[in-house]
Amino acid sequence: MHWRAVGHAYTDRKMAGKRAALKAIDWLAFAERVPPNQRAMFNNLKTRSDAIGAKLSSLPEKPVTIDWSFYKTNVARAGMVAEFESKFSALTIPEPKDTATAAINTQEAEANKAAVAYVEASKARIGQYEKELEKFQNMIPFDQMTIDDLNDTFPETKLDKEKHPYWPHKPIAEL
Amino acid sequence: DLLRLCLISKSACLPRLVQLSHLHTSPNSQAPVPALPEKGGKTRHGIIPEEIFQLLYPKTGVTGPYMLGAGLLTYILSKEIYIINHETFAAACMGTVIIYGVRKFGPDVAAFADKLNEEKVQKAQEVKDLAMTSLAQAVLDEKKEQWRAEGRQMLFDAKRNNVAMLLETNRRERVHMVTNEVKKRLDYQIALQTLHRRMEQEHMVNWVEKNVVTSITPQQEKTSIAKCITDLKVLAKVQQAKATV
DSSP states (O other): OHHHHHOSOGGGGGOOOOSOOOOOOOHHHHHHHSOGGGHHHHHHHHHHHHHHHHHHHHSOSSOOOOOHHHHHHHOOSTTHHHHHHHHHHHOOOOOOOOOHHHHHHHHHHHHHHHHHHHHHHHHHHHHHHHHHHHHHHTOOOGGGOOHHHHHHHOGGGOOOTTTSOSTTSSOGGGO | OHHHHHHOOTTSOOOOOOOTTOBOOSTTOOOBOOOOOSSOOOEETTTEEHHHHHHHHHHHOSSHHHHHHHHHHHHHHHTTSSOOOHHHHHHHHHHHHHHHHHHHHHHHHHHHHHHHHHHHHHHHHHHHHHHHHHHHHHHHHHHHHHHHHHTHHHHHHHHHHHHHHHHHHHHHHHHHHHHHHHHHHHHHHHHHHHHHHHHHHHHHHHHHHHHHHHHSOHHHHHHHHHHHHHHHHHHHHHHHHHHHO
């Protein structure tokens, strides 16, 4: 650990550099992208994030400095303060281990895959819709169609003359 | 007109609408099909097609077809190719009635049939419009959902932020805890020392007091009380003297 070699200045211990910087999150833009059926989850996330942030900001960044000289002059027991001071400055506080980020990253990878698949399917759907839209736009007007044209454009209107050989070529109930 | 449409089939060579897909599908020609005519062919006097008049106009002028007609009529009557009998009179009466009926009620019936047709077309048109708007809307919705999916990055950023914040909070708590504990122990020592000193002080004071009190002998006490009384008497005299003055 590099900060042991740096010296016993208390502040050096803080420059660990391993902590990831917090990314600024635009909650408004985020909120826009949330679909209405997931709004409750989003609200929960936001309240949790806000609570965590509030807790973080309530703790001061630097701890209370200990006035060693005062204790050294005033504490009677010999060597106690010196011992404390040496042990304290030699102390390294282990950083809490980050167990969750890996899980989040895997989640993100999966979500990316799923999103890409969804976008593909969505594009396929859009292609389908646009094809049908084109068909409607290129259609001849109804008052200039013949029955054959109608059957070509809307195949569901074609009368099945094999299944119902006699007029009206469809079940009476469907007239 | 819809009735007319029902009778038309693909094999009839009546003209049809121009559309890219609307071609003669026989292998002979790929020409676009002309549109359906709105009205039937023009006729003069309800029966005789206008084309005959146009055909004969260059040769015979305006009266030509009429002369042709009159001549033909005379021919078939005089040569008895058509014989006038009772059927003729029946035909004449029926013809009169039919023509009268058609001339009088024809337009109304035609309008009614047209209205029926119009309703059918309108219904189909509504279906078509609805389909088109819903398709356009569906395309927009899909695009919107794609845009929504693009924002998934923010969710994971938020999650990672939360994790980082929690870790930082934990770290700070640990640091604070260490300092506070050390400080507590040192403060305890200091407090212990001050307590000791105070107790020693108080004990010493008490001891000194006790000793002083016990060292006052009875003789000393008597003399001190006598001195007090004489002092008091002197003071009283002084007071009295002051009061009378």
